[in-house]
Amino acid sequence: MELTGALAEADWEAHRPAVFGAAYRILGTVAEAEDVTQEVWLRAAAADLSEVRDLRAWLVTLAARTSYNVLKSARVRRESYVGPWLPEPLPTGPDAADRVLMDESVSTAMLVVMETLTPAERVALVLHDVFDFPFGRIAEVLGGTPAASRKLASRARARVAAVKERPRASRAETERLLKAFKAAADAGDVAGLVRLLHPEAVYVADGGDKAIAARRPVRGAEPIALLMVRLIEIRRPDAFQLIEVNGQPALATYCGGELVWLDTVEIADGRITALRRLVNPDKLARIGHI
Secondary structure, three states: OOOOOOOOOOHHHHHHHHHHHHHHHHHHHHHHHHHHHHHHHHHHOOOOOOOOOOOOHHHHHHHHHHHHHHHHHHHHHHHHOOOOOOOOOOOOOOOOOOOOOOOOOHHHHHHHHOOOOOOOHHHHHHHHHOOOOOHHHHHHOOOOHHHHHHHHHHHHHHHHHHHHHHHOOOOOHHHHHHHHHHHHOOOHHHHHHHHHHHEEEEEEEEOOOOOOOOOOOOOOOOHHHHHHHHHHHHOOOEEEEEEOOOOOEEEEEEEEOEEEEEEEEEEEHHHHEEEEEEOOOOHHHOOOOO
């Protein structure tokens, strides 16, 4: 695309999802991705784009560079986070305000693994594997060489390979298991919960010191089942609904109209292998109440 100078609003709206999608994949939080998107818009609106031939690539490059700087500065804050860290959920249903380029790279499971990568590895992986950037351009973002960028992407790809290789349950199966899990927990049916959970299942909760949540992963079907029943007894939620976040069904649980936690799962052979519960109210704010 050849532009004559200023960024037209129509051109920006056409590429905004890619800008937001790059930032969200790199950062794992909606709030930070929105801030990066706004900064890219302001900088692009003020720039002379008459020499730009590929506007999408130019905007995504700017988003990646900005996100890389944000991620480096946020590293210390994330390392001091209280308890497990889970990505901020991105609403992706038909009514979502921000539709990104949906694929497995924005799944909760993938973003959890992405958090274990270095900032440079995350940028290299997203730009190459999601946006098909050549390593020369990635090197410009990271301030290194194409060879170094290739190694970063290769290391990152090896780390996330396990997630990509896992078979994904269908939407119908995921919704069925979430409903069954909710019904069993509400009924205090520990045995029923154990049947729904893989024997080596893991439960991870993110409260961020803002809400009561397990500060370490809980492993094993029976310990998880007992904890789920106990949490229902303590909080007494009165409503729930299935919604879509990060391209997959999730179970939103409410108390007095307030969203109190959001569950996402991984499934294998008809059983839940991973249950992730987001409790941090800051991360739930964009999902909303009922």
